[in-house]
Amino acid sequence: MHPESEDDSLQRHRLHPSSLLFSFLGQAKQFFLPFLLLFFAAGDSWELWFALLIIPVLVFDTYRFLTMRYRFAPAELIVTGGVLTKNERHVPYARIQNIDLKQGPIQRLLEVAEVRIETASGAEPEAIFKVLSLSAVQRMRGRVFAERGEARPEDADEASAGRTEPAPRPELINSLGPKDLILLGLNPGRGMGVVAVLWGLAWQMGLFDGALNFESILKFFTGSEEGSVLGYSALALGFLVSLFLLSITWHFLRLFDYRLELRGDDFLSQGGLFTRHSTTIPRQRIQLISISESPLQRWMQRVSVKVETAGGTGQPAESRHWFAPLIHRHELQGILTTIDPHLQIEQASWQSLAPGYRYRMHKLSVIIALGIAAICQLIFWPWGWLSLIGLLPLFAWATQVESKYIAYARTGYGILFRNGAFWRQMSLTMNEKVQVVSQHQSPFDRGHRMASLRVDTAGAGQSGHKINVPYLPTARADELQADLVAAAGRGEFSW
Amino acid sequence: MTEETEESAEERGVIADNERKKLAPEQIQVERIGGWIFAAVVILLMIIQQSLGLLFAWYSGTVATWILLGSLAVASFLLWIADWWPRKEYQYCAYLVNASGMAIWSGIIWRKVTSIPKARVQHTDVSQGPIQRPYGVATLIIHTAGTREAKVEVKGLPHAAAMRIRDYLIHGEEDDAS
Numbered sequence: 001m002h003p004e005s006e007d008d009s010l011q012r013h014r015l016h017p018s019s020l021l022f023s024f025l026g027q028a029k030q031f032f033l034p035f036l037l038l039f040f041a042a043g044d045s046w047e048l049w050f051a052l053l054i055i056p057v058l059v060f061d062t063y064r065f066l067t068m069r070y071r072f073a074p075a076e077l078i079v080t081g082g083v084l085t086k087n088e089r090h091v092p093y094a095r096i097q098n099i100d101l102k103q104g105p106i107q108r109l110l111e112v113a114e115v116r117i118e119t120a121s122g123a124e125p126e127a128i129f130k131v132l133s134l135s136a137v138q139r140m141r142g143r144v145f146a147e148r149g150e151a152r153p154e155d156a157d158e159a160s161a162g163r164t165e166p167a168p169r170p171e172l173i174n175s176l177g178p179k180d181l182i183l184l185g186l187n188p189g190r191g192m193g194v195v196a197v198l199w200g201l202a203w204q205m206g207l208f209d210g211a212l213n214f215e216s217i218l219k220f221f222t223g224s225e226e227g228s229v230l231g232y233s234a235l236a237l238g239f240l241v242s243l244f245l246l247s248i249t250w251h252f253l254r255l256f257d258y259r260l261e262l263r264g265d266d267f268l269s270q271g272g273l274f275t276r277h278s279t280t281i282p283r284q285r286i287q288l289i290s291i292s293e294s295p296l297q298r299w300m301q302r303v304s305v306k307v308e309t310a311g312g313t314g315q316p317a318e319s320r321h322w323f324a325p326l327i328h329r330h331e332l333q334g335i336l337t338t339i340d341p342h343l344q345i346e347q348a349s350w351q352s353l354a355p356g357y358r359y360r361m362h363k364l365s366v367i368i369a370l371g372i373a374a375i376c377q378l379i380f381w382p383w384g385w386l387s388l389i390g391l392l393p394l395f396a397w398a399t400q401v402e403s404k405y406i407a408y409a410r411t412g413y414g415i416l417f418r419n420g421a422f423w424r425q426m427s428l429t430m431n432e433k434v435q436v437v438s439q440h441q442s443p444f445d446r447g448h449r450m451a452s453l454r455v456d457t458a459g460a461g462q463s464g465h466k467i468n469v470p471y472l473p474t475a476r477a478d479e480l481q482a483d484l485v486a487a488a489g490r491g492e493f494s495w
Numbered sequence: 496m497t498e499e500t501e502e503s504a505e506e507r508g509v510i511a512d513n514e515r516k517k518l519a520p521e522q523i524q525v526e527r528i529g530g531w532i533f534a535a536v537v538i539l540l541m542i543i544q545q546s547l548g549l550l551f552a553w554y555s556g557t558v559a560t561w562i563l564l565g566s567l568a569v570a571s572f573l574l575w576i577a578d579w580w581p582r583k584e585y586q587y588c589a590y591l592v593n594a595s596g597m598a599i600w601s602g603i604i605w606r607k608v609t610s611i612p613k614a615r616v617q618h619t620d621v622s623q624g625p626i627q628r629p630y631g632v633a634t635l636i637i638h639t640a641g642t643r644e645a646k647v648e649v650k651g652l653p654h655a656a657a658m659r660i661r662d663y664l665i666h667g668e669e670d671d672a673s
Contacts (some may be wrong), residue, residue, distance in 0.1 A: 433612075435641030435642075436610065457641065458642065481610050489595040489596055
């Protein structure tokens, strides 16, 4: 061990001085609304003195700031602090999954960031630093990701010498321009479609009558007394346009100037207009890769790539990270190769499901259509059943399209599954990331001698596409299950 | 491997024998008792409700009769299912341990086969409930790093088998064959 690095491991670092400002601002935000309520409710009576409760909170925050320290031990990050009880938390570098950064506008001005250290266990981040200077963050990233595995002395030297860039030269993998963001925004996805339908239903059922009078809005726009067909369609169009605008705005806020870089063995993604999100995704920690295509994207030959890492289980939505939000279809193989050179999708031999799966898919779609028609019947009595005239052909078409696309592939490195009619999704995982393989058989499956196969990985959020292959012949499901478990058992799992 | 070690292994019974095995038959009785306790609690509540209803004359004659009939139906269903369900469960549920890991068959109507590679077992628990203890059966709980299948339970293993499977899954090889 070099003497400098030993020195460095003993050196205790503090938070950035502006931390106090941000913790005060955070508290003020929390206190602001109650205080305002108090002010208007109580006037200038004695209840206003409750506002002074903020003072002990501020003192507490200041004290916490003064006591919080962290240092880089040879194999772990040690965070000490605490007001009433002294805490010392040891976080081994090897267990750190992500170092996430969040920067609001003021924080960007001051070149500081809120840092969350995430490990696989626990519902909350292992440590939150609020806030650190960007150079301190660089040092921390360098230390944590260099010391993971075997500690390399030269990296330690560099870090202790205060150099900010111990990682190798970053390689730009993906970036987004304003045009890409608009295209992404024009893909509101199925979620937005559902919202639109719900709005329509709510309007139809008169839920807005009290709050917003759509009739008067309609009158204002069309100038006519009665809601004409033209007026209604103008309103619907306006609603759709505002939906798209909202979606585009959201994508600009979240993904403005998005960049994905490869630094050594870690991917670093950053983006955002006001609040910049920055996430380190270690290459080894990628558990599941999901590729999605909306109808518009397919027409433009673009796909979106998201990855799931273990950790951050407290925020299931956040364990699925944007990876390459919008790339040309031809670039997909290149991106996958940067994750793992074995990941070849062009050579994957897609296999169809059990004979008779189309019949079962169509049967299911008819049942769903009948269910929706029954709901329509209740709402639009007595003519709701007429919706079947539209629903049945639509569902039959979607099922026909999906049944041609749905397939799975077992490859040397893992398993792939794709489905979806118009919004297509494909997920793949590697043998060494497979945790549990389960086979499910419903009573209907049993009648057709079929089963579905689910592959569970770490960090799979509540939502999002998963490897869940339905309608397999039972013999094939058995074989696939045994094969996957054997392949998973050959390699030791290392997060 | 010599003859003696093979024999001794057979005496002890190799745990990773790649054979589909049924759960302990005692588990049927354990489950039945659990079902009876549940049925007893529900029936007791229904009796209280019925007698209070009679005492304070909450319901008219016909409504009271219907409630009585309904309660009798619920009670007999609960008593029937408490007997039927454990027998069916014993019929379908099974487990298998082999070199690559463990497989568990579960479910009666919606059936499921769960396979856990040995290399993915994070840690395991063996627990014994108060009804399980006198019958010498246990529940094996296997924790993995997975999400939906982060915790896989096998209810009703013989306690000794559960302990041996636990040791095998955690320490890899059979303790020692000698």
